[in-house]
Amino acid sequence: MNRVDALIELDNVRKSFGDVPVLKGISMFVQKGEAVCIIGPSGSGKSTVLRCINGLIPVDDGFVRVGAHRVHEMRSEKQMRALRHQVAMVFQQYNLFPHRTALENIMMAPIQVLGHDRAEVEERARKLLKKVRLSEKADSYPGQLSGGQQQRVAIARALAMQPDVILFDEVTAALDPETVKDVLFAIRELVEEGLTCILVTHEMKFAREVSQRVCFTDRGLIVESAPPAELFDNPQDPRTREFLGQVL
Amino acid sequence: MFGLDYSWLADPAYQQWLLTGVVNTLKLAALSSSAAILIGMLGALGLTLRIFWIDALIELFVEVFRNTPPLLQMLFAYFTLSSLGLRVTDPSTGLSVPLLSAFACAAISLSLFGGALAIEAFRSGIETMPRAIVDAARSLGYGRWARFWRIEAPIAARICLPGLTNILTNLFKTTSQASVITVPELMYYAGQIYNDTFRTLEVMILVLLIYVVLVSILTFAMARLEALMAFPGYGRGH
Ligand SMILES: Nc1ncnc2c1ncn2[C@@H]1O[C@H](COP(=O)(O)OP(=O)(O)O)[C@@H](O)[C@H]1O
Ligand SMILES: [Mg+2]
Numbered sequence: 334m335n336r337v338d339a340l341i342e343l344d345n346v347r348k349s350f351g352d353v354p355v356l357k358g359i360s361m362f363v364q365k366g367e368a369v370c371i372i373g374p375s376g377s378g379k380s381t382v383l384r385c386i387n388g389l390i391p392v393d394d395g396f397v398r399v400g401a402h403r404v405h406e407m408r409s410e411k412q413m414r415a416l417r418h419q420v421a422m423v424f425q426q427y428n429l430f431p432h433r434t435a436l437e438n439i440m441m442a443p444i445q446v447l448g449h450d451r452a453e454v455e456e457r458a459r460k461l462l463k464k465v466r467l468s469e470k471a472d473s474y475p476g477q478l479s480g481g482q483q484q485r486v487a488i489a490r491a492l493a494m495q496p497d498v499i500l501f502d503e504v505t506a507a508l509d510p511e512t513v514k515d516v517l518f519a520i521r522e523l524v525e526e527g528l529t530c531i532l533v534t535h536e537m538k539f540a541r542e543v544s545q546r547v548c549f550t551d552r553g554l555i556v557e558s559a560p561p562a563e564l565f566d567n568p569q570d571p572r573t574r575e576f577l578g579q580v581l
Numbered sequence: 582m583f584g585l586d587y588s589w590l591a592d593p594a595y596q597q598w599l600l601t602g603v604v605n606t607l608k609l610a611a612l613s614s615s616a617a618i619l620i621g622m623l624g625a626l627g628l629t630l631r632i633f634w635i636d637a638l639i640e641l642f643v644e645v646f647r648n649t650p651p652l653l654q655m656l657f658a659y660f661t662l663s664s665l666g667l668r669v670t671d672p673s674t675g676l677s678v679p680l681l682s683a684f685a686c687a688a689i690s691l692s693l694f695g696g697a698l699a700i701e702a703f704r705s706g707i708e709t710m711p712r713a714i715v716d717a718a719r720s721l722g723y724g725r726w727a728r729f730w731r732i733e734a735p736i737a738a739r740i741c742l743p744g745l746t747n748i749l750t751n752l753f754k755t756t757s758q759a760s761v762i763t764v765p766e767l768m769y770y771a772g773q774i775y776n777d778t779f780r781t782l783e784v785m786i787l788v789l790l791i792y793v794v795l796v797s798i799l800t801f802a803m804a805r806l807e808a809l810m811a812f813p814g815y816g817r818g819h
Contacts, residue, residue: 387720410724417722427713432735432812442721445731476814487717494721 340365346395355381357553368524370540371533373550379533383500387420388413421491422500426507428487429475435486436471439493461489465519481512485519501532541565549573589778602770609756614749616692621699646697652758658690659762687759695752702744706737739810746803
């Protein structure tokens, strides 16, 4: 794979929390339009990788690039603003701001951070709500929505920033099984439309169906990275085999 | 009725005293409450910066003002601030007068006392904020200030509102202690009136009722505000 063409490039990224090394040299490339899944045991550093990509946490060592942004060199939130415009993120839970309605949650950042025109943003927000099938919930507060509905609003909110990439961090892990389906459906649509996505997930079936590539992480390293059919059906590393044996 | 004698209430001089007292009590309460809320917000914001010496200063401030009697704080403010050379010459009379009146000293000391309590209340509201909400705000490009004013403060405010109601009612009642440093508020005039009339019980009952009414108005207003600001899933929201 050609790393210069890649939209996202991580090279030998290291990160410790205190004395505990959490990322021990992560390298990965993601092309524009690609959907990459990250799977691996809990605590292996999956969330930390995503957080390094959008600059939520600074890396200790290594190289992180998203488009033209050299993330590892950024120090202030101000420098990060253009990056945050390009990279959106959806978290496991408590994504939405509880004091604002679904529609307001989607509209806030484009207006307050990007300075876009309110009328235009409202139109965009309503379209996105329709896209995630929640038009009728525009005026509901997050506390009035189910977990799955909240996550779909969070996806719409991420899209409202018109990002080039969306990072999904186990967005269905905290949901009731019945609502997982709708959220995965919404994500699948985005991938099919060609939006670049990095998905940390425990949904192996989903990973196999939507992604072009799956990375398996263990103890701060990417142990194995391959197209899903290869990684799931013919894992090379014993740690991958063991993990898949437990979850499949 | 019950052998109580309220004939003195017909005297316009006493009526005037009571009215002035109520107005001054309201002024003192309004001023120190607003200042306390402002101090609380700034203090809580300061604590979110996580800078060692700022944390230490705010912590010290909270400990000192929360853990000492407000009456002592007021006496302290009165005798230090008004005597420590802070004097100005009154242009109309040419006399040298203290720069800070008793009223100003009371207002300052009540503001600091209420501010210390408010910092505590707001801090707990911000600390119970789920980390994911802060991360979500950051990932949407909100800088520190915008994040605080647009997201953390409004959510924290709604969480802290019941606590704040307690603080403000307490502060309102504590204004009565300003009478000790001769601030002419309601309690001060009450003393003047019963010294004049010897109708101690009658005056106290009346003043008690006035406080009940005033504080009830305050708590009612705060309850309305709570209902207005409630959102589903937090506090009073459904
Ligand atoms: N902010 C933090 N401070 C300290 N330790 C952290 C922090 N974030 C994550 N860790 C630790 O780093 C390790 C990897 O965490 P994480 O990236 O969340 O793993 P995963 O998402 O794969 O479950 C865990 O052991 C976790 O306890
Ligand atoms: Mg995680």
